[in-house]
Amino acid sequence: MTTPIQASIPLGFANTTRTNVFHSRNKSFAS
Incomplete structure (x- = not known):
């Protein structure tokens, strides 16, 4: 499941x- 939060993790x-x-x-x- 791809969520906006997952994309934010690499940024953090x-x-x-x-x-x-x-x-x-x-x-x-x-999870």
């Missing part, structure tokens, strides 16, 4: 690894 990763970790953890929890 490029912006800040710390933010990516937070999003990744949130995504895992949501």
